Amino acid sequence: MDLVSSSSPVGSLLNSVDQQHVYIAGTAFLVFALVAAVLLFSFRKQKIDYNSGIFTYLKFIYASFLKPHEKGDGQQDALESFYKTQAGVYDATRKRLLCGREDMLGLVAAQLKHKVESKALRHGEAVWVDMGGGTGYNIEAMSSFLPVDSFFSHVYLVDLSPSLCDVARQRFQRLGWKNVSVVCQDVRTFRLPEVENVDPRTKISTTTSGADVATMSYSLSMIPDYYSVVDSLTSLMKTSGILGVCDFYVQSIVDVSSRNYIGGAFNRHVNWLGRLFWRAWFDLDRVSLEAARRDYLEYRFGTVISASERNYLLGGIPYYIFIGCQKDLVSSPAGNDAIEKLDASFTESPYLSPANHRQEVEKANEQSAREIRSKAYESAIINLDSNLPLPSAFYQNHHYRIFYNDLLPKHTQFGNEYIYAFNWEDPRVDHRLLNITRDDVILAITSAGDNILDYLQNSPRRVHAVDLNPNQNHLLELKVASFIALGHRDVWKIFGEGKHPEFRQLLVSKLSPHLSSQAFQYWLDHTHVFTSSYGKGLYETGGSRHAIKMVRYIFKVFGLESEVRKLCEAQTLPEQRAIWPRIRGVLMSRPLHWAVVGTEWFAWKAAGVPRNQRNMIIDDYYKRNGLNQNMEQSKDVSGKSIWEYVVDTLDPVVQDTMISNDNYFYFLCLQGQFSRKCHPAYLSPRAHVKLSSPGAFDGLRIHTDEINEVIKRITPRSLTIAVVMDSMDWFDTDGVEASSQAQTLNYALKMGGRILLRSASIEPWYIKQFEENGFSARRVGARFPGTCIDRVNMYASTWICTKTKEVERPCTDRAISSFSLDEKRSSVDHLEL
Numbered sequence: 001m002d003l004v005s006s007s008s009p010v011g012s013l014l015n016s017v018d019q020q021h022v023y024i025a026g027t028a029f030l031v032f033a034l035v036a037a038v039l040l041f042s043f044r045k046q047k048i049d050y051n052s053g054i055f056t057y058l059k060f061i062y063a064s065f066l067k068p069h070e071k072g073d074g075q076q077d078a079l080e081s082f083y084k085t086q087a088g089v090y091d092a093t094r095k096r097l098l099c100g101r102e103d104m105l106g107l108v109a110a111q112l113k114h115k116v117e118s119k120a121l122r123h124g125e126a127v128w129v130d131m132g133g134g135t136g137y138n139i140e141a142m143s144s145f146l147p148v149d150s151f152f153s154h155v156y157l158v159d160l161s162p163s164l165c166d167v168a169r170q171r172f173q174r175l176g177w178k179n180v181s182v183v184c185q186d187v188r189t190f191r192l193p194e195v196e197n198v199d200p201r202t203k204i205s206t207t208t209s210g211a212d213v214a215t216m217s218y219s220l221s222m223i224p225d226y227y228s229v230v231d232s233l234t235s236l237m238k239t240s241g242i243l244g245v246c247d248f249y250v251q252s253i254v255d256v257s258s259r260n261y262i263g264g265a266f267n268r269h270v271n272w273l274g275r276l277f278w279r280a281w282f283d284l285d286r287v288s289l290e291a292a293r294r295d296y297l298e299y300r301f302g303t304v305i306s307a308s309e310r311n312y313l314l315g316g317i318p319y320y321i322f323i324g325c326q327k328d329l330v331s332s333p334a335g336n337d338a339i340e341k342l343d344a345s346f347t348e349s350p351y352l353s354p355a356n357h358r359q360e361v362e363k364a365n366e367q368s369a370r371e372i373r374s375k376a377y378e379s380a381i382i383n384l385d386s387n388l389p390l391p392s393a394f395y396q397n398h399h400y401r402i403f404y405n406d407l408l409p410k411h412t413q414f415g416n417e418y419i420y421a422f423n424w425e426d427p428r429v430d431h432r433l434l435n436i437t438r439d440d441v442i443l444a445i446t447s448a449g450d451n452i453l454d455y456l457q458n459s460p461r462r463v464h465a466v467d468l469n470p471n472q473n474h475l476l477e478l479k480v481a482s483f484i485a486l487g488h489r490d491v492w493k494i495f496g497e498g499k500h501p502e503f504r505q506l507l508v509s510k511l512s513p514h515l516s517s518q519a520f521q522y523w524l525d526h527t528h529v530f531t532s533s534y535g536k537g538l539y540e541t542g543g544s545r546h547a548i549k550m551v552r553y554i555f556k557v558f559g560l561e562s563e564v565r566k567l568c569e570a571q572t573l574p575e576q577r578a579i580w581p582r583i584r585g586v587l588m589s590r591p592l593h594w595a596v597v598g599t600e601w602f603a604w605k606a607a608g609v610p611r612n613q614r615n616m617i618i619d620d621y622y623k624r625n626g627l628n629q630n631m632e633q634s635k636d637v638s639g640k641s642i643w644e645y646v647v648d649t650l651d652p653v654v655q656d657t658m659i660s661n662d663n664y665f666y667f668l669c670l671q672g673q674f675s676r677k678c679h680p681a682y683l684s685p686r687a688h689v690k691l692s693s694p695g696a697f698d699g700l701r702i703h704t705d706e707i708n709e710v711i712k713r714i715t716p717r718s719l720t721i722a723v724v725m726d727s728m729d730w731f732d733t734d735g736v737e738a739s740s741q742a743q744t745l746n747y748a749l750k751m752g753g754r755i756l757l758r759s760a761s762i763e764p765w766y767i768k769q770f771e772e773n774g775f776s777a778r779r780v781g782a783r784f785p786g787t788c789i790d791r792v793n794m795y796a797s798t799w800i801c802t803k804t805k806e807v808e809r810p811c812t813d814r815a816i817s818s819f820s821l822d823e824k825r826s827s828v829d830h831l832e833l
Helices: 009-016 019-047 054-066 075-083 087-094 101-117 137-144 162-175 226-236 272-283 292-300 333-347 364-371 375-385 427-434 450-456 470-485 488-496 503-514 517-525 545-557 561-569 573-587 590-597 600-606 611-625 634-656 664-671 685-691 707-712 737-748 767-771
Strands: 126-131 152-159 180-184 211-217 237-248 301-311 317-326 441-445 462-466 700-703 719-725 749-759 775-782 797-803
Touching: 101 137, 101 211, 101 237, 101 301, 101 317, 101 503, 126 137, 126 226, 137 162, 152 162, 162 180, 211 226, 226 237, 226 292, 237 292, 272 317, 292 301, 292 317, 301 517, 427 450, 427 719, 427 749, 427 797, 441 450, 441 707, 450 462, 450 470, 450 685, 462 707, 470 488, 470 503, 470 517, 470 700, 488 685, 503 517, 545 561, 545 573, 545 664, 561 573, 561 664, 573 634, 611 634, 707 737, 719 737, 737 749, 737 767, 767 775, 767 797
Parallel strands: 126 152, 126 211, 152 180, 211 237, 441 462, 441 719, 462 700, 719 749
Antiparallel strands: 237 317, 301 317, 749 797, 775 797
């Protein structure tokens, strides 16, 4: 059968071509194709790199999951069996698997920089030992934070795998770093060489006393005899050394629920399915994830920073970062003094030095003062008596954040969320009423910390910031750390604009040395607040965000955004007043308030107004309108009273204060950020100079507890000012809490000491409790319809209660501690670590 008809065009073409020519052309094509194929494959054979591209992951899969482990004589043979095949591709395949290494190195580098700045370490004299350092990736990665070749006098990489050590040597030869030594040795037996065997450029003798830094990156989980390795680190490091560890883990929160020394348990819990799966999965590669490894590390070292994270890119693998130091803080008299001094500053007690302690303690008044102990001090004594590390707060570079147990229900009730992202109290009025001086000792509620920073600009002797919500104190800590570590530009972006695209890098590399472990954990998990491209950033977070976001949504729906912008740009009061009516018609419409604002849910969840405070607003409305609370229309009256309260708040603000350049409270609510013309005083360049100066926060103490608990542990007659905001409004009228707090405040305040309080009521019911407990009360501000009490205008009255007489000592469970350094059984001098 003919495949091509001779009458077709193709057939005609073939008939016109000589058959011999066809054979020649076909043969030439085949020869050309063969030569091209040979050349192509020869060329490709020379260029194939089996340590790159798809071969990288094929090697990883084969070595990790398919290749049988070879039997050997010990751990080194086991490691070689696992790593020899994949040594050349180790770094490429571990970059996404081994998360947290760069963060750990950044945290270590930040601690070292702080030591250099505080003159505890000299640039160029530090010694670093990277235990289980493998290919040397960590040491090269450290160059992103510190100049490795000049900052460290010598760096030692210690690893038991010859294959990985070979890769490391090639790395450092390529980098040209002469101060790095690769040691193929068991980390348990590694010891620093004598000075004469170290880099000849080194002129110091600190090498023999230990390493300044030791790190372990995903190596502790692969060492069978991990107890001896962790033990060896204590003798390898200097007493002032820093330890950095990053590794996999699984653990239940039950395991750590009674430990007060781990620096917080935020995100630490791994559910039972995760614990079962990840432990079984990693066991296939002889990687052990049992909780005991991390537990023993935390037992042998003091916790500076601890964080628990997840590698969600690979299924949520749990890993942790640990920054620690030698736990033996009190082995010397200087250490004893440090604990005593801290306790004295927490409680405002006089500090009695060991030299004259026994003579002075005989005095009755001094003895009484010595009996008052902080919870931090009592926790420290209990831990020392049990041979445990001190609470993490004692190992921090700064001691303004006082130890608290973050697992107590009274703290966990807030669900890792602060209520207020900014303060709702006008500090301008506070300064006018209080006239703060350098001799003042102030106790104030933290809230968002704005007013605390305002008070500190007057340099009082001490400021005790108190808040039961740990997250409010985390926010204050972040502000304090920012002033210590950052320039005005970065501080403005974080707290002025509420956003900073580089916040995470700043947190790790600059802010971390100035944060407590709990605060660092919190902000590491909430970096999106400042870095997310959505929303308004910081000032659309917290419990009060619901009201602010709802108002902005209403403006958008009703097309009022341009009017709001004009209101915030108005330069005169008449211009501002002219714009307000249209906005007011929507924002303060009765249907909106009846459906939303007047409800109890909105009052608490969105505006942060508790039930008892809301009831005080309603009671005032009843009194003002001559109504009986038993009337049937009480439900309607409740909504009307809240509506009227809002009207009395907002109308005078627009009538009497300039939003564009003075009233930053409402400017922030409307715009979602501050402006260069309208912002709190603490965000000004002048305030930054003051608050970033050395020692600016030496007098700050941050307590995470109830006010009464803090007051009971402060030395009698030591406070001069107490600013309790509107906290008294939260008490139940039928309870004894208000009377008890009035008594304890009387006992803590000096004669003539003052209490500044605000209330949603024009005549707060608890003023009588203060008058019955040694105070004279004076209303220094009252908001009547149409008047403005301050720029916020949120409260109906402001009061100053002055102590005029002493009252009998409260018969409550006073914080008289049974722990004393004078008792031999619990003395720091007689306890061994």
